[in-house]
Structure formats: C-alpha cells, structure tokens
Amino acid sequence: MDGISARVDAVWRIESARIVATLAKMTxxxxxxxxxxxxxxxxxxxxxPRDGVPENPGAWLTAVAKxxxxxxxxxxxxxxxxxxxxASTLDESADDAWEPIDDDVLRLVFTACHPxxxxxxxxxxxxRTVAGLSTEEIARxxxxxxxxxxxxxxxxxxxxxxxxxxFDTPEPSEWKERLAGxxxxxxxxxxxxxxxxxxxxxxxxxxxxxxLRLGRMVxxxxxxxxxxxxxxxxxxxxxxxxxxxxxxxxxPILLTEQDRTRWDRAQILRGRxxxxxxxxxxxxxxxxxxxxxxxEVHALAPTPEETDWPRIVLLYEAxxxxxxxxxxxxxxxxxxxxxxxxxxxxxxxxxxxxxxxLRGSHLLPGVRGELLGQLGRTxxxxxxxxxxxxxxxxxxxxxxLLEKAARLRASGIRDGDAAARRDAAE
Amino acid sequence: xxxMLIMRATDDAKKAYKEMDFNEVxxxxxxxxxxxxxxxxxxxxxxxxxxxxxxxxxxxxSSTPPAVTDGPYGETHELFNGFWIIQVNSKxxxxxxxxxxPLGPGSKLEVRRVTxxxxxxxxxxxxxLQKEVEWRKAAENA
Numbered sequence: 165m166d167g168i169s170a171r172v173d174a175v176w177r178i179e180s181a182r183i184v185a186t187l188a189k190m191t192x193x194x195x196x197x198x199x200x201x202x203x204x205x206x207x208x209x210x211x212x213p214r215d216g217v218p219e220n221p222g223a224w225l226t227a228v229a230k231x232x233x234x235x236x237x238x239x240x241x242x243x244x245x246x247x248x249x250x251a252s253t254l255d256e257s258a259d260d261a262w263e264p265i266d267d268d269v270l271r272l273v274f275t276a277c278h279p280x281x282x283x284x285x286x287x288x289x290x291x292r293t294v295a296g297l298s299t300e301e302i303a304r305x306x307x308x309x310x311x312x313x314x315x316x317x318x319x320x321x322x323x324x325x326x327x328x329x330x331f332d333t334p335e336p337s338e339w340k341e342r343l344a345g346x347x348x349x350x351x352x353x354x355x356x357x358x359x360x361x362x363x364x365x366x367x368x369x370x371x372x373x374x375x376l377r378l379g380r381m382v383x384x385x386x387x388x389x390x391x392x393x394x395x396x397x398x399x400x401x402x403x404x405x406x407x408x409x410x411x412x413x414x415x416p417i418l419l420t421e422q423d424r425t426r427w428d429r430a431q432i433l434r435g436r437x438x439x440x441x442x443x444x445x446x447x448x449x450x451x452x453x454x455x456x457x458x459x460e461v462h463a464l465a466p467t468p469e470e471t472d473w474p475r476i477v478l479l480y481e482a483x484x485x486x487x488x489x490x491x492x493x494x495x496x497x498x499x500x501x502x503x504x505x506x507x508x509x510x511x512x513x514x515x516x517x518x519x520x521x522l523r524g525s526h527l528l529p530g531v532r533g534e535l536l537g538q539l540g541r542t543x544x545x546x547x548x549x550x551x552x553x554x555x556x557x558x559x560x561x562x563x564x565l566l567e568k569a570a571r572l573r574a575s576g577i578r579d580g581d582a583a584a585r586r587d588a589a590e
Numbered sequence: 591x592x593x594m595l596i597m598r599a600t601d602d603a604k605k606a607y608k609e610m611d612f613n614e615v616x617x618x619x620x621x622x623x624x625x626x627x628x629x630x631x632x633x634x635x636x637x638x639x640x641x642x643x644x645x646x647x648x649x650x651x652s653s654t655p656p657a658v659t660d661g662p663y664g665e666t667h668e669l670f671n672g673f674w675i676i677q678v679n680s681k682x683x684x685x686x687x688x689x690x691x692p693l694g695p696g697s698k699l700e701v702r703r704v705t706x707x708x709x710x711x712x713x714x715x716x717x718x719l720q721k722e723v724e725w726r727k728a729a730e731n732a
Contacts, residue, residue: 174682178629266628301679373677380630430634 168213172205173298179222180296181381185268186226188331191233194275195321198293200229269294270385271331277346280327285320286349292317294381295374305371306356343386347395347452350378354399372403383438393442394453400435401459404428416560420468432463454483473503490521494531506538526555530565537572546572592633592704593684595691597672603696604640604669610694618692626676626687635674642669668698675704 180201187197204225218224276289291297291305292313299317303310334342354375356368379396386392408422417423439456443449449457458479465471480496493516501509513532522528533548549569556562599607607615626632639645643660650657678684681703688699710716 170680170682171686174680174686177679177683178686297679370679377630377677380632381628384628384630434633 168217169209171217172208172212175208175217175221175225176205176298177296179225180292181269181272181294183222183226183229184293185265185272187229187233188272188275189265189268190230192331193325194272194289194293194329194331195325196233197229198317198321200232201225203232204229266385267333269381271333273346273382273385274333274342275324275329275331277342277349278324278327278329279342279345280329281320281323283349283352285316285323286345287353288313288316289320290349290378291353291374295378297374305368305374343389343391346382347391350375350382351395351399351452353378354402369403369406372399372406375399376403388445390442390445390447391450391452393438393445394450394456397435397438397442397456398452398459400431400438401456401463404431404435404463416564418564419462424466427463435463436460449482451483451487454479454486458483471502473499477503490516490519491527494522494527497535498531501535501538506535510535510539524555526552526557526561526565528552529555533565533568537568542572545569591679591706592675592677593681594702594704595674595676595684595688596670596700596702597637597691597693598668598698598700599640599671600668600696600698603694606694606696622690622692625690626674631676631678631687633675633677635672637672638670640669640671 183201183204184194184197187200188194191197191200207228208221208225212218273290273294276293277286281289288302291302292299297305299310299313302313306313333339354372356371376396376399379392379399383389383392383396404427405419405422407428408417408424408426410416435456439453439460442453442456458476461472461476461479476499477496480492480499484492484496493512497509497512497516500512510532513528513535516522516528517532529548530552533545533552535545536542536548537545546569549565549572553562553565553569556565623632623635626635646660648659650659676684676687678687684701684703688701691699693699
C-alpha cells in the first residue's frame with residue numbers, strides 16, 4: 165500500500181498541473197477542479213493496488229475526475245445541453261486521447277497566483293496544483309502542521325470561487341502586472357528556501373528546488389517573456405552557491421569566505437544560459453535580469469578580490485533606477501564599499517538612515533556597523549552590530565552579527581577587515 | 591534529489607533501431623525531452639556516439655600507469671549511450687519518468703541517484719573540507 169501511495173504521489177507530482185488545468189477548463193473553477201482531482205487520487209489509492217497502475221495514469225485520473233464532475237452535475241439536476249455534450253465527449257475519450265493544452269496550464273498558473281489571494285494562499289495553491297506537492301510535503305517544507313496547509317488551500321479555493329475569478333490568462337492591459345505577481349510568488353518560494361527568515365535552518369534546498377522547477381515550467385510556457393528566463397537565471401546562479409553556503413554545523417559562510425571550488429559549475433552554466441536567453445529577447449534588462457547579472461559577476465570571479473565591483477555598482481544603480489528600493493540602495497552601498505571604499509558607502513547608508521528607511525530591519529544597522537568598523541569607529545560599529553543582532557529574525561544571522569561585534573571588541577580598532585566589508589555586498 | 595537515467599542498448603536494440611524510421615525515433619525522443627523540460631525537471635542530458643570503434647576507448651586502472659585500450663566495454667556489450675539528469679522529489683518520481691522514456695526491447699535504463707553533500711557527511715576531515723576551514727580562519731585573522 166505504501167508503494168502505491170508513493171506511486172500516486174509521484175504521478176500527482178508529474179501530472180497535477182495538467183490534470184487540474186484540464187478540469188478547471190471544464191468546470192471553470194480551479195477550486196472545484198482541485199477537489200475533483202483529490203477525489204480521483206483517493207479512487208486511485210483504492211483501485212491501483214487491485215487493478216495495477218494504468219498505462220497512462222494522468223489520463224486515468226483525469227477521466228475519473230471528469231466522471232465525478234458529471235455525476236455531480238447530474239445529481240444537481242443541472243444536466244443541460246452543455247453538460248450532455250461534455251458527457252458524450254467524455255465517453256469517446258479513450259485514455260490516450262488526453263491531450264492537455266499548455267494554455268490551460270498557463271491559466272492555472274495565473275489563477276493560482278491571482279491577486280485576490282493572499283501571498284500565503286498563492287504560494288500554497290501554486291505548490292499544491294502547479295508544482296504537484298502533497299499537502300504533507302508543503303507542510304514539511306514550511307515547518308507548519310499539515311492541517312494548516314490544508315486550511316490555506318481550502319480557503320484559497322473558496323476565495324477564488326467567491327470572487328468568481330475566471331479561469332483565464334490576464335487581459336493585455338493587466339499582463340505585465342499579473343506576470344510580475346507570478347514571478348514574485350516563485351521568487352518568494354525560492355528566497356524562503358535560500359535564507360530562511362525564521363527558524364534555525366539557513367538554507368532549505370528543497371524549497372529552492374521547488375521554485376526552480378516552477379520557474380523552468382513557466383519559462384517553457386512563456387518562452388518570449390525575458391523576465392521569466394531572468395528569474396530562472398537568478399535562481400540558478402544563487403542556488404549554485406548552496407554547497408558552500410554553510411559549515412557542517414549549519415552556520416552560514418558569507419559570500420566572500422566561501423570555497424568557490426564548491427560552487428556548482430553546471431548550475432552556473434544553466435544560469436548563464438538562461439540569462440543569455442533573456443538578453444537575446446532584446447527588450448532590455450528588467451529587475452530580475454539585473455539581479456541575475458549581479459549574481460553572474462560573482463559567479464565568474466575566481467576570488468572575492470577579483471570580483472568586478474565597479475560593474476556590480478553599475479548594475480545596482482540600474483536596478484535602483486528601475487525599481488527604487490532601500491534594500492537595493494543598501495546593496496549598492498556595500499558594493500561601493502568594495503569598489504571605492506567604506507567612506508563613500510557610509511554616505512549612502514546615512515542617507516537611508518535619514519530617510520527612515522528599513523526601520524525595524526537588521527539590514528541597515530548590520531551594513532552600517534560593518535562600514536563603521538572598517539573606518540575604525542569601533543565603538544559605534546559594535547553598537548550598530550548589536551542593534552542589528554537584536555533585530556535579526558534568523559538565529560544564524562544573529563550569531564554572525566554578534567560574532568562580528570565580538571571580533572571587533574576583541575581586536576580593538578581594526579582597519580580593513582576586508583572580509584567583513586565584503587559580506588554586506590551579497 | 592537528482593537522479594541520472596543511464597541509457598544502455600544491447601546489440602539487439604541497435605539492430606532494431608536500424609530498422610526503425612530514424613525520423614520517428616528522434617521525434618519521439620524529442621517529445622519525451624520536451625515533457626521533461628515542461629515539467630521543469632531536466633537538468634542535463636546528452637547522447638553518446640555509438641561509434642565506439644573509432645572514437646571510444648577504455649582507461650583501465652588495474653595497472654600503473656592506467657592502460658588505454660580500445661575495449662572491451664563489458665561482457666554483455668550493453669553500451670552506455672546516453673543520459674539524463676533530472677531533479678525530482680522521490681525515487682518513485684524518478685521511476686515514473688524513466689518508465690515514460692520511449693525505448694524499445696533490448697534497451698535498458700539504469701537509474702542512479704546523483705550524490706550530494708549528505709553523502710559526504712562524516713568526512714569533514716577530508717583535505718578539501720579542511721581547506722575551507724583553514725581558509726576561513728585565514729580570512730578571520732587577516
């Protein structure tokens with residue numbers, strides 16, 4: 165039985181997007197489609213151990229779910245001509261005739277990431293239906309109880325039904341914004357895996373791999389959209405550093421201190437290829453492409469010293485023009501520190517402080533502490549690093565900040581702690 | 591986790607292939623690859639030339655220095671002629687993908703998990719893992 169349930173999970177993983185998309189196209193409702201697919205999975209668990217796994221399990225599940233839908237309609241005595249027509253096509257459709265259409269999968273992607281849903285709901289529904297994860301797997305990845313994930317998905321489905329969200333891709337006028345929404349859901353999954361915002365795990369590789377898989381899926385559905393390829397590039401290039409990002413005990417190793425021989429070269433190549441695809445589409449670099457280009461500069465530098473920091477500064481400047489954001493500004497400051505020294509960088513950071521930007525975040529005092537340390541203003545530096553540590557949500561990050569403060573205290577005035585200066589640049 | 595699908599063909603499979611419409615063979619394989627790409631699971635893949643007589647050779651480490659010979663390639667002559675690397679969540683998912691590969695009688699897929707960091711746990715004393723620790727210390731004392 166366990167063997168079968170693992171098999172059902174594997175089939176769901178591969179086919180869920182196409183099954184749910186087909187059913188949603190038929191019913192016009194993603195929530196109903198997911199319920200029907202769910203019932204079909206239960207049926208599979210019952211029948212497959214007895215009858216064996218069908219030759220085309222995806223088609224089998226879709227057919228069972230369709231039959232359920234029609235039974236439900238019949239029960240509701242709503243069998244008008246439209247449903248009658250569906251019932252007859254269903255009878256004709258042999259298992260092999262199931263030809264899911266990419267456009268429907270794309271509709272599913274946009275519906276699961278519809279702005280009527282909260283971010284949390286978008287993530288849960290996307291992982292469940294598009295990425296084909298079981299609720300147990302999602303719960304494991306996010307360290308939450310299975311019931312919580314189930315609840316999120318039920319609520320998401322209800323919201324979509326209640327808001328009468330059409331099962332469709334967005335209108336041209338909304339396209340750009342909605343696509344950005346899809347990409348940010350995927351990147352959110354990735355960053356949650358890349359540097360956990362809470363808890364003790366610095367990297368949750370599985371979650372990052374889910375995001376990469378989703379990114380590649382969407383890139384194959386929308387090959388003409390440069391930012392989709394750019395997002396894939398960004399994720400590949402960042403994920404390439406996973407093998408060297410933590411020590412055996414789980415503490416993070418900062419970019420400049422990582423053993424670059426352990427970076428995943430094949431993944432770097434995939435990332436660069438994806439960025440080249442984005443660039444080849446020729447509509448200029450968007451925010452993801454610029455971030456990917458920054459990650460590419462790091463990936464190409466054999467040592468931290470050989471990094472093309474002036475180029476990184478330029479890329480951050482372009483990014484800041486495109487999407488002004490204090491975090492980008494802060495990263496630019498860190499790159500400026502590497503390119504031209506801490507004094508200029510501190511000016512940028514102090515401007516951010518004056519603007520009251522990033523209040524409540526550990527990032528600003530963290531970078532400011534670094535820069536002050538490099539300038540030999542040790543007492544101020546220690547105090548900033550300690551405030552940063554108090555604000556950090558991740559235990560590992562907190563440890564790193566406190567360690568830096570302790571190092572400064574131990575060594576008195578330190579000039580040119582180059583490694584610490586560069587940490588901030590990531 | 592990553593899995594490698596290793597394609598092996600026997601002489602029977604190679605004979606059978608010669609009678610097939612090559613255009614159809616590559617179309618079917620192309621469709622399979624497309625499925626892997628669309629599912630976002632394909633990381634790498636390539637075919638290997640079956641022209642082993644002129645372009646292939648074997649390096650045998652039984653002697654020092656290793657001996658470079660034309661073969662043999664193993665007793666059963668099951669030739670390793672191509673591979674895919676896929677990123678999946680379970681052994682079952684890898685099996686599901688492998689069984690969808692459009693291969694015929696005489697062909698086999700050997701499926702193996704690609705090792706990752708977890709396979710090297712307990713080997714923290716290794717020179718290259720040590721190297722990283724020392725480098726870190728050097729960076730701290732700089």
